[in-house]
Amino acid sequence: MKFVQVLFLLLFLTACQEDYSEALQQESIPPNVQFTNDFTLELTDSLSIPLPQGIPNYLGLTDVLSGDSLFYFKYASNKIAKVDIVNARVDSIILPPKIVTGNILSICVIGKDSILLTQDMPQSLILVKERKSAKIIYLPKINFTNDNEIFSKHTAALNDREGNFLLDYSSLAYDAKNKLVYLGLQAYDAYSFNGFENSERMATFDLATKEWKDIYAAPEGMLKLRADKTYGYLMSQKKMLLKGDTVFANYTNDHHIYYYQKGQPLGKFPHVSSQSKKLFLPMDAEAAEDVETLKKYTHAAPSYSSFYYHEKLKLYSRLYFDQQEPFDASGKYKPRNLWRDVYVTFLNEQFEHVGEFKFPNGSVPFNGAKPLADGFLLFDVRQKTADQLGLKYVYTIKPVDHQTSMIYE
Numbered sequence: 153m154k155f156v157q158v159l160f161l162l163l164f165l166t167a168c169q170e171d172y173s174e175a176l177q178q179e180s181i182p183p184n185v186q187f188t189n190d191f192t193l194e195l196t197d198s199l200s201i202p203l204p205q206g207i208p209n210y211l212g213l214t215d216v217l218s219g220d221s222l223f224y225f226k227y228a229s230n231k232i233a234k235v236d237i238v239n240a241r242v243d244s245i246i247l248p249p250k251i252v253t254g255n256i257l258s259i260c261v262i263g264k265d266s267i268l269l270t271q272d273m274p275q276s277l278i279l280v281k282e283r284k285s286a287k288i289i290y291l292p293k294i295n296f297t298n299d300n301e302i303f304s305k306h307t308a309a310l311n312d313r314e315g316n317f318l319l320d321y322s323s324l325a326y327d328a329k330n331k332l333v334y335l336g337l338q339a340y341d342a343y344s345f346n347g348f349e350n351s352e353r354m355a356t357f358d359l360a361t362k363e364w365k366d367i368y369a370a371p372e373g374m375l376k377l378r379a380d381k382t383y384g385y386l387m388s389q390k391k392m393l394l395k396g397d398t399v400f401a402n403y404t405n406d407h408h409i410y411y412y413q414k415g416q417p418l419g420k421f422p423h424v425s426s427q428s429k430k431l432f433l434p435m436d437a438e439a440a441e442d443v444e445t446l447k448k449y450t451h452a453a454p455s456y457s458s459f460y461y462h463e464k465l466k467l468y469s470r471l472y473f474d475q476q477e478p479f480d481a482s483g484k485y486k487p488r489n490l491w492r493d494v495y496v497t498f499l500n501e502q503f504e505h506v507g508e509f510k511f512p513n514g515s516v517p518f519n520g521a522k523p524l525a526d527g528f529l530l531f532d533v534r535q536k537t538a539d540q541l542g543l544k545y546v547y548t549i550k551p552v553d554h555q556t557s558m559i560y561e
Contacts, residue, residue: 176377182428191498191507197546217522218261258324275315296339300347325394333357336390343388366415373406381434391458404455421503425472425495451478460523468499
């Protein structure tokens with residue numbers, strides 16, 4: 153009888169694995185979407201911005217554009233550049249070394265002359281009032297939903313001030329009215345080990361009480377269906393957009409956008425390009441430990457940018473970076489995003505696809521485009537010099553005179 157039970161269990165698990173694989177294959181295929189050509193982009197401005205001596209040209213992963221006029225980026229372990237892109241002025245914000253204990257991962261403007269940063273080692277917030285003060289706020293551990301025994305034992309042994317999670321890059325938003333911080337994160341090793349299929353990936357932190365308010369957003373789509381495989385650390389992260397009390401979450405390797413209110417899921421909708429291809433399936437975890445294998449994967453894989461909102465036109469957008477060969481003719485790695493075909497697709501407030509634009513080849517840097525209220529700002533890294541931030545391009549969203557409908561193949 154025991155043998156029959158074991159056999160039944162093995163057959164059941166095998167069947168589940170087959171269903172899992174089929175579901176993953178289906179999820180990787182771009183959905184069919186009705187598309188109208190109502191909006192496009194038009195280049196409307198360009199200029200160079202000089203950088204003061206001591207501030208190197210922008211190359212980082214961590215940046216933010218605020219109010220269509222102020223651009224912040226990290227240029228050293230404890231230094232933030234504040235660029236007034238209207239008046240071409242650059243200031244430096246220097247943080248006390250004792251405050252910056254790890255890597256700065258995200259920047260968020262939270263008020264006049266105030267910014268909020270996230271950092272690792274340990275996982276914490278840094279509240280900065282420019283030219284006045286900087287304060288560190290430690291993020292407590294989280295009781296993640298999980299079925300990983302090793303992780304659970306490790307978490308139980310930690311004190312409340314020791315984080316058991318990784319913070320995502322450039323995944324930070326702030327609700328000034330309620331003093332709530334929205335963060336993208338994931339449990340340690342959740343991107344590569346089993347037992348985290350239902351583990352939360354976003355959290356809301358109350359600045360007033362210094363406690364977690366909501367822990368939510370278990371993996372969806374491609375990430376949930378990865379089984380014992382992995383997309384690697386960077387491609388397992390998410391970006392977020394906070395609009396009112398609604399949080400939109402998107403993954404670089406998912407055709408859909410997921411949205412939430414007060415920690416509760418509201419649904420999902422597709423956001424693809426007319427050129428979207430089948431997404432790469434996850435790698436074997438062991439193979440992904442090889443740096444070269446992982447690098448080839450990420451440099452070739454089709455992917456999506458953050459999800460944006462353009463307030464003046466009440467439009468959403470997302471960039472699609474098309475699949476590419478990882479190497480150039482000389483055998484060197486191509487930049488992860490710079491030389492791909494890049495498309496931006498617009499959605500209206502009913503999440504209908506209402507336009508698309510293909511950026512000129514080589515114009516979108518690896519950190520993507522910066523959303524404006526009515527378009528995008530790009531810094532062309534091909535034009536950079538030692539003392540220039542690069543040529544600044546402004547693309548403005550424009551309505552088109554005709555409406556041409558098409559269906560994705």
